[in-house]
Amino acid sequence: MANVRLDGVYKIYPDGTRAVDDLSLDIAEGELLVLVGPSGCGKTTALRMVAGLEEISRGTVAIGERTVNRVSARDRDVAMVFQSYALYPHLSVRDNIAFGLQLRSMPKAEIAERVAKAAATLGLTDHLDRKPRNLSGGQRQRVAMGRAIVRNPQAFLMDEPLSNLDAKLRVQMRAEISRIQRDLGVTTVYVTHDQVEAMTLGDRVAVMKKGVLQQVAPPQELYERPVNLFVAGFIGSPAMNLLQGRLEGDGDGAVLHLGDQALGVPHALLDERPALRGYLGRDIAVGIRPEDMEDADLEGAGGASGGAAVLASTADLVEALGAELLVHFVLSAPPVVTDDTRELARDAGADEGEVPGEGTVIAKFSPRSRVAEGAPVRIRVDTGRLYFFDPESGAGIWGEPGDADPREVGDD
Ligand SMILES: Nc1ncnc2c1ncn2[C@@H]1O[C@H](COP(=O)(O)OP(=O)(O)OP(=O)(O)O)[C@@H](O)[C@H]1O
Numbered sequence: 030m031a032n033v034r035l036d037g038v039y040k041i042y043p044d045g046t047r048a049v050d051d052l053s054l055d056i057a058e059g060e061l062l063v064l065v066g067p068s069g070c071g072k073t074t075a076l077r078m079v080a081g082l083e084e085i086s087r088g089t090v091a092i093g094e095r096t097v098n099r100v101s102a103r104d105r106d107v108a109m110v111f112q113s114y115a116l117y118p119h120l121s122v123r124d125n126i127a128f129g130l131q132l133r134s135m136p137k138a139e140i141a142e143r144v145a146k147a148a149a150t151l152g153l154t155d156h157l158d159r160k161p162r163n164l165s166g167g168q169r170q171r172v173a174m175g176r177a178i179v180r181n182p183q184a185f186l187m188d189e190p191l192s193n194l195d196a197k198l199r200v201q202m203r204a205e206i207s208r209i210q211r212d213l214g215v216t217t218v219y220v221t222h223d224q225v226e227a228m229t230l231g232d233r234v235a236v237m238k239k240g241v242l243q244q245v246a247p248p249q250e251l252y253e254r255p256v257n258l259f260v261a262g263f264i265g266s267p268a269m270n271l272l273q274g275r276l277e278g279d280g281d282g283a284v285l286h287l288g289d290q291a292l293g294v295p296h297a298l299l300d301e302r303p304a305l306r307g308y309l310g311r312d313i314a315v316g317i318r319p320e321d322m323e324d325a326d327l328e329g330a331g332g333a334s335g336g337a338a339v340l341a342s343t344a345d346l347v348e349a350l351g352a353e354l355l356v357h358f359v360l361s362a363p364p365v366v367t368d369d370t371r372e373l374a375r376d377a378g379a380d381e382g383e384v385p386g387e388g389t390v391i392a393k394f395s396p397r398s399r400v401a402e403g404a405p406v407r408i409r410v411d412t413g414r415l416y417f418f419d420p421e422s423g424a425g426i427w428g429e430p431g432d433a434d435p436r437e438v439g440d441d
């Protein structure tokens with residue numbers, strides 16, 4: 030086992046595509062780091078450079094003490110697990126798992142021992158003599174994992190290993206990968222474009238956009254303190270609502286205007302984030318998470334953070350999901366349009382150039398709510414949990430004035 034370190038790594042493909050742009054990451058021994066981001070942001074490229082399957086244009090990759098830029102994939106002592114598990118159809122599960130070891134001409138007894146141990150870890154002991162075609166998708170994925178495990182590598186590199194499985198199996202295998210990785214304590218880099226997978230699996234999560242690392246932090250920190258609009262909108266489901274607002278001074282405090290409505294901003298929040306005072310009298314980008322809103326007509330719908338204020342609108346759409354209601358409504362505040370939000374819209378499947386409609390907001394209500402489609406709705410906002418961003422740069426406004434540059438906190 031070893032740590033894996035990327036230092037100022039670039040990948041510029043021969044056609045000029047800058048797939049990875051100055052990526053620095055230090056993955057600790059035994060850590061599971063998830064690389065997440067929209068399609069095409071450079072995740073696979075980054076992983077393949079660590080694996081030795083792609084030449085590094087600039088910068089260094091080190092595994093343990095050793096810089097591996099010039100070391101062949103074979104000699105890097107890392108095991109890769111891909112989305113397509115590419116098992117040999119004519120070989121048994123046992124031989125599929127043992128394949129890499131046999132290639133290395135390891136003694137038979139040791140191979141048998143390692144395969145038995147991996148099979149036990151993966152719950153494959155009873156299936157060792159079967160052929161891949163007689164396995165379920167999840168079992169096949171486990172065989173692919175087995176091939177990686179038996180090698181006792183310094184690190185696992187996984188590229189969307191669960192994306193071929195159905196939703197239920199993914200959740201199950203996700204838990205399993207988490208357990209196995211913890212049991213074995215092997216340093217792991219796990220690539221996915223699924224932010225839920227990233228949040229549930231990662232000790233830390235690195236969010237990338239267009240080849241550039243945006244933020245790397247434990248999941249809860251990404252959720253609570255996103256460095257910019259991109260991370261804010263990418264982490265969380267349903268996504269954070271992003272609106273253009275205006276912050277006005279009000280005595281010692283502040284009022285946030287969202288179109289023709291207003292929310293009081295709690296004092297505590299202004300004290301906590303003094304940089305906000307620099308935005309008084311100016312436009313500001315505001316983020317409200319769906320889960321920080323509730324039906325104001327419900328008993329006990331107060332904000333958990335101590336601040337609460339009410340918006341009024343009409344429920345355009347109510348999606349009843351059983352445990353919660355997703356209530357769509359419109360505020361007369363414009364959407365935030367920056368490079369970050371354009372990239373988020375693209376990732377969400379919007380057409381090129383399409384911008385989100387005026388102030389569409391989604392709130393997560395308790396199923397006890399009696400909100401009805403087409404009827405007026407009053408939404409209580411937990412104002413202590415509002416997010417603010419610079420409307421031009423998209424940087425999160427957190428600390429002292431002037432320290433809102435996301436690039437400065439992009440790596441830790
Ligand atoms: N061989 C190549 N030559 C030129 N450009 C490439 C090559 N391989 C990948 N790219 C480009 O590099 C960028 C990053 O690709 P990469 O496959 O690393 O993205 P990704 O984050 O893994 O995406 P996905 O989630 O779709 O797998 C993309 O713009 C892609 O088109």
Ligand SMILES: [Mg+2]
Binds near residue numbers: 072073074
């Ligand atoms: Mg990929």
